[in-house]
Amino acid sequence: MEVLEAGGYVTLISNSSSQVDDAISEIAQQRKYPLDKVCTKVADVGDYESISTAIKECYEWRPFDVVICNAGITSIGYMDETKITDVDLVIRTNLTGVVYTVHSSLPLMKQRSSKSNPASIVLMGSLASMHPCYGCGIYTATKHALKGLAECLRFELLPFNIRVTLCCPGFAKTPLVSECQSILLEKTALLPEDQRRIWQNLESIPAIMRVVDFYNPDKLEEPKDIARATVQGIKKGSFLVVTSPCALLVTTFSRGLFPAESIWTTIIEIVIFASLKLTMSTYLFKAFVYKTIRQQRCGTTP
Numbered sequence: 001m002e003v004l005e006a007g008g009y010v011t012l013i014s015n016s017s018s019q020v021d022d023a024i025s026e027i028a029q030q031r032k033y034p035l036d037k038v039c040t041k042v043a044d045v046g047d048y049e050s051i052s053t054a055i056k057e058c059y060e061w062r063p064f065d066v067v068i069c070n071a072g073i074t075s076i077g078y079m080d081e082t083k084i085t086d087v088d089l090v091i092r093t094n095l096t097g098v099v100y101t102v103h104s105s106l107p108l109m110k111q112r113s114s115k116s117n118p119a120s121i122v123l124m125g126s127l128a129s130m131h132p133c134y135g136c137g138i139y140t141a142t143k144h145a146l147k148g149l150a151e152c153l154r155f156e157l158l159p160f161n162i163r164v165t166l167c168c169p170g171f172a173k174t175p176l177v178s179e180c181q182s183i184l185l186e187k188t189a190l191l192p193e194d195q196r197r198i199w200q201n202l203e204s205i206p207a208i209m210r211v212v213d214f215y216n217p218d219k220l221e222e223p224k225d226i227a228r229a230t231v232q233g234i235k236k237g238s239f240l241v242v243t244s245p246c247a248l249l250v251t252t253f254s255r256g257l258f259p260a261e262s263i264w265t266t267i268i269e270i271v272i273f274a275s276l277k278l279t280m281s282t283y284l285f286k287a288f289v290y291k292t293i294r295q296q297r298c299g300t301t302p
Contacts (some may be wrong), residue, residue, distance in 0.1 A: 004033040011058040012291040023256040045097030052104035068122040069098040074139035094142035118161040130254035134212045135205035170244040204296035211292045
């Protein structure tokens with residue numbers, strides 16, 4: 001919606017025709033965006049031939065300057081209790097799908113990008129790109145990988161005037177979060193009696209996430225706010241876009257050797273880093289986290 005509001009053209013690619021139809025219906029309901037500015041394709045990001053064909057067809061319809069890699073799924077649960085098919089699917093969608101999308105788009109984007117008209121690639125990471133998401137190990141691994149990919153592409157594409165933006169929102173009101181909540185609620189009905197231990201383990205995840213990941217189901221981010229922040233970041237050419245105070249704190253610790261684009265942001269992060277590092281050095285946070293995990297999973301305290 002943000003792109004259409006600015007007068008741009010939009011191409012939507014999804015592996016689900018129903019999701020595409022729902023998106024078009026939502027746009028049509030607004031009654032202020034011309035549908036001839038929207039192109040839709042059904043393709044699987046985890047299938048190179050499928051996604052590359054869709055991207056080429058979209059480019060033929062309307063050459064694009066911005067690519068947003070937004071596909072993402074998760075599988076909530078502890079590592080040894082996660083089906084290997086779920087592991088493969090999360091990696092295929094969250095990481096391989098992004099690589100395939102970027103690989104297919106770059107040759108086309110290089111034809112149009114210039115110093116006066118730079119192009120942009122946006123990788124939709126998350127708070128898990130910089131901080132572990134408890135109970136979602138594979139998801140966290142793929143989002144960490146996107147951060148590394150974005151950092152490499154940022155410099156690799158400098159000569160071609162193609163900017164790279166890594167957007168790292170926190171927990172949002174999206175199907176991804178609601179589906180995880182539903183899984184936790186339904187697991188007990190799906191498991192036989194002799195496997196109820198797995199449910200008891202899963203049941204502890206939200207409580208631990210509140211401490212480790214600052215998760216609060218009553219204060220989820222609005223998708224429209226994340227979209228607005230992402231579009232603003234693209235316009236500014238920002239490499240890292242965060243959408244919550246919590247993410248800003250985590251960013252301070254995980255940005256790495258390369259400073260922020262703004263000197264003022266760098267100064268603020270230095271101040272925050274020193275204060276938080278001093279707090280962390282007392283091991284109070286570590287002790288609190290460890291105590292919470294032992295209580296929730298084992299029912300014991302150290």
